Amino acid sequence: MALMGKLHRWLGDSTEAATWWQKCLEQNPAEVKAYLGLARIAEMKGDSEKALELWRKAQEINPALPGVYGLPAEVLLKMGRTQEAAAALEKEIQHSPRSSHYHFLLGQAYFQQREHEKAAQCYQKAIETEPESSEPYYGLASVCTRLGQTDKAREYMEKFQGLRDREEQANEGLLRGPDERPDIILVLAWIHVDAGTFCAAHLRPKEAEGHWRRAASLDPKDRPCRQALADLCRRSGRLPEALELCEQLRQIDPGNAAYYHGNMGSMLVRLRRLDAAEEAFRNLLGEACRRNGDLDGAREALRRALDAGPGNVKTKGGPKDPQHQE
Numbered sequence: 001m002a003l004m005g006k007l008h009r010w011l012g013d014s015t016e017a018a019t020w021w022q023k024c025l026e027q028n029p030a031e032v033k034a035y036l037g038l039a040r041i042a043e044m045k046g047d048s049e050k051a052l053e054l055w056r057k058a059q060e061i062n063p064a065l066p067g068v069y070g071l072p073a074e075v076l077l078k079m080g081r082t083q084e085a086a087a088a089l090e091k092e093i094q095h096s097p098r099s100s101h102y103h104f105l106l107g108q109a110y111f112q113q114r115e116h117e118k119a120a121q122c123y124q125k126a127i128e129t130e131p132e133s134s135e136p137y138y139g140l141a142s143v144c145t146r147l148g149q150t151d152k153a154r155e156y157m158e159k160f161q162g163l164r165d166r167e168e169q170a171n172e173g174l175l176r177g178p179d180e181r182p183d184i185i186l187v188l189a190w191i192h193v194d195a196g197t198f199c200a201a202h203l204r205p206k207e208a209e210g211h212w213r214r215a216a217s218l219d220p221k222d223r224p225c226r227q228a229l230a231d232l233c234r235r236s237g238r239l240p241e242a243l244e245l246c247e248q249l250r251q252i253d254p255g256n257a258a259y260y261h262g263n264m265g266s267m268l269v270r271l272r273r274l275d276a277a278e279e280a281f282r283n284l285l286g287e288a289c290r291r292n293g294d295l296d297g298a299r300e301a302l303r304r305a306l307d308a309g310p311g312n313v314k315t316k317g318g319p320k321d322p323q324h325q326e
Contacts, residue, residue, distance in 0.1 A: 002033040003194050010187045014041045032058045032065055039071070048075050066095055070102045077105065082112045098253075100130035107139045116143050134163035189219035196228060205232060221252050239267045 005020035018041050021034040039054035055072040062068060070092035076085035086109040092102050107122030120143045126136035137160035144153035196211030209232055215225035226245050233242035246267070 001027065002031050002037075003191070003198060005034065005037050006194065007191060009037060009040070010190075014044065017041065030061050032062045032068070035061070036068070036071070043075055048079055051075055063091075064095055067092070068095075070096060070099070070105070073102075073105060073109075077109060077112075080112075082109045085109045086113070098129050100126040100133045100136065103129060104133070104135045104139060107136065111139065111142060116146055119143055132163060132166075134160050134167055137163065185218050189215040189222055189225070192218065193222065193225045193228075196225065200228070200232075205236075208232070223249060223252055226252075234267060239271055243267055243271075 001020050001024035005017045005024060007017075008014075008020060009017035018038060021037045024031050024034040035054045035058040039051045039058070042048075042051040042054060052072050052075060055068065058065070059068050069088040073085045073088040073092060076082075076088060086106060089102055089106040089109060093099070093106065096102055103122050103126035107119045107126065110116075110119040110122060120140060123136040123139040123143070126133065126139075137156045141153045141156035141160060144150070144156060192211040192215035196208040196215065199205075199208035199211060209229065212225040212229045212232075215222055216229065219225075226249050230242045230245035230249070233239070233245065
């Protein structure tokens, strides 16, 4: 029922979508997706208070769900309730640390409170997370203008305009054609992702895999379907397939070390490819230190890993590899 509501919402029929989500809540009052969908409809109709009430219910059920604090924060910003928005965005970023948009919104909240240094830090974090996003450059230009730093403001505004032009050209390419086919294909991919999740929850792994593989073929950049497939292949012992999917995830999101260095490292150990596993874990350790701002720690971690050499990799069980110690 939740998926049916989502489908009708994608098709532009909010009334039918709301009907299905209400039916869903009658059967299961703890279905978060129904609350999120109904909140979106309330927001679209201009009933911000109703939307916030529905989002609060979703937060009570699953406070760790990505977007459960970020979505209402956008409404709070529009309403001028910047302190509430900032608090919500701080919580959201704990669960969605790689969302450039939420870092940008937090910067907006601080900017409206005239906390320009905090705002600038958020905009810089947004750029680190997604360098090709135009939003944070506009924010930095606004901060520099307020602080009288005209040269920097001009530099950031030029960067913003260049990226915005590129984004608009990309959007024009997506909307070409009478049926806006690329958008329809993406919607179909999302439906297959959700359908696969539904089948997996009902212990129908073959059907789930079919839906996720269909989603992957439709959208070459979809991460959830590839994550689900990688986990499914790993659990069923199909490690080479899982490794291939992790490599695809690494290419889609090269900034997320867990896809490659963590998941792949563990599977490479199981496949007795210890040199490659050591390299993956070595990179993961260095990346973790770097992201925490401990550059000296990152260098030291990498130095120790290099000094240790491949002979010091330890594994449990299995036959001895002549090139490595147990």
